[in-house]
Amino acid sequence: MKIVTTPDPRLRTKCKKVNHIDDEIRQIVDDMIKNSLEWEKKHEFEVSAALAAPQLGYDRRIIIVRDDMDNKENANFVPLLNPEVIKTEGKTLYDFEGCLSVPNYYGKVPRPAKARIKAQTIDGQEVRIKADGFLARTLLHEIDHLNGILFIDHIKGVKNAFFRLNDKGDLVPVDYDKEIANNKDLYPDDED
Numbered sequence: 239m240k241i242v243t244t245p246d247p248r249l250r251t252k253c254k255k256v257n258h259i260d261d262e263i264r265q266i267v268d269d270m271i272k273n274s275l276e277w278e279k280k281h282e283f284e285v286s287a288a289l290a291a292p293q294l295g296y297d298r299r300i301i302i303v304r305d306d307m308d309n310k311e312n313a314n315f316v317p318l319l320n321p322e323v324i325k326t327e328g329k330t331l332y333d334f335e336g337c338l339s340v341p342n343y344y345g346k347v348p349r350p351a352k353a354r355i356k357a358q359t360i361d362g363q364e365v366r367i368k369a370d371g372f373l374a375r376t377l378l379h380e381i382d383h384l385n386g387i388l389f390i391d392h393i394k395g396v397k398n399a400f401f402r403l404n405d406k407g408d409l410v411p412v413d414y415d416k417e418i419a420n421n422k423d424l425y426p427d428d429e430d
């Protein structure tokens with residue numbers, strides 16, 4: 239298992255564009271899918287919905303997104319290269335997000351309700367995706383990764399936005415002042 243986690247600086251870099259789809263790129267995609275499924279096997283209550291290349295230490299603009307995000311039985315992922323947000327629309331919605339690179343914590347994160355995304359498939363075809371609901375949220379979360387942004391950045395200082403899973407698989411609130419405010423794993427660049 240080699241998921242990169244906070245405060246690793248590789249999660250904080252802007253990743254490089256994929257210009258040629260070659261064996262190296264296909265290998266990265268395979269590795270991302272393999273690691274997502276491995277992680278999920280060890281996390282009973284969680285589904286690995288998506289992953290971005292920097293989460294495995296690859297400095298490339300690649301994400302993978304699960305075909306069916308509610309179904310652990312469906313192990314198909316769609317790779318997207320150089321995904322870009324064309325436009326976001328709709329109300330700001332708040333919902334839970336977790337991240338393989340931010341162990342232990344979940345956040346209630348504000349995101350626009352809808353997003354239009356442009357990307358390339360692994361065959362080099364340009365695709366445009368009109369997403370809403372959890373797919374829009376997931377795509378925005380993963381594209382953030384390619385720009386060195388984590389979900390915790392969107393809720394920094396928000397005292398009731400952090401949660402964790404208890405041993406029954408329920409999300410329970412975390413004491414912000416005690417656990418988050420001065421947490422150098424989450425916010426390593428903060429001044430004391």
Ligand code: NI
Pocket residue numbers: 336337338339379380383
């Ligand atoms: Ni993430």
